[in-house]
Amino acid sequence: EPEVTQTPSHQVTQMGQEVILRCVPISNHLYFYWYRQILGQKVEFLVSFYNNEISEKSEIFDDQFSVERPDGSNFTLKIRSTKLEDSAMYFCASSAAGGPRTDTQYFGPGTRLTVL
Amino acid sequence: AQRVTQPEKLLSVFKGAPVELKCNYSYSGSPELFWYVQYSRQRLQLLLRHISRESIKGFTADLNKGETSFHLKKPFAQEEDSAMYYCALSGYSWGKLQFGAGTQVVVTP
Known part of the structure; x- marks a missing residue:
């Protein structure tokens, strides 16, 4: 069964550094998402992406964040200048369809980001 | 504003006993509700969604709009x-899922 994959599984970085988290969505899916979960807190929506454009973003997704689909398979989340509070588990998800009534979202295993 | 509340952080039950996980939501329109499960060291996976009305692994969930519960x-x-x-919960937003805080279920023999 196809799965969403994410690399790396754990990323450690210094405050102020740029990080890129990578995801390979399920191959025939068209809608892509990033979520994050700070330790002990809820899973929070960051951004949705379709047709090479951001469809929606949360208030967390400020100017230091960006997403890109650089080729036909990868979907990346870039954090330009990391802060301590960016330490979290970042989940990528994809779905075949989207829109106001979301199709089933399939999640990756997550990347644990630690900012020192 | 849309909100999902799971009041129980931890639910401990004995094997063979019934289990009920509470979920209440706040949303002005007609939401779509989901239950996701995360087994130890595994990814989040969909357990069931209210529109499919299926029973998965013996679990069921009914959307009660009057009580705004699932x-x-x-x-x-x-x-x-x-x-x-x-x-x-998914509302009008473009695919955004709003999650509750989660309930840890421990089933003891």
Whole structure:
């Protein structure tokens, strides 16, 4: 069964550094998402992406964040200048369809980001 | 504003006993509700969604619009049901899932 994959599984970085988290969505899916979960807190929506454009973003997704689909398979989340509070588990998800009534979202295993 | 509330952080039940995980939501329109499960060291995966009206692994959930609830139930808990369960809501937003805080279920023999 196809799965969403994410690399790396754990990323450690210094405050102020740029990080890129990578995801390979399920191959025939068209809608892509990033979520994050700070330790002990809820899973929070960051951004949705379709047709090479951001469809929606949360208030967390400020100017230091960006997403890109650089080729036909990868979907990346870039954090330009990391802060301590960016330490979290970042989940990528994809779905075949989207829109106001979301199709089933399939999640990756997550990347644990630690900012020192 | 849309909100999902799971009041129980931890639910401990004996094998064979019924289990009910509570989920209440706040949303002005007609939401779509989901239950996701995360087994130890595994990814989040969809357990069920209210529009499909299926029973998965013996779990069922009924959307009660009057009480704005979507409680998850299973009549006889099994040890393999031990996991973290998240209730989630999708409204008008473009695919955004709003998650509750999650309930950790521990089934003891």
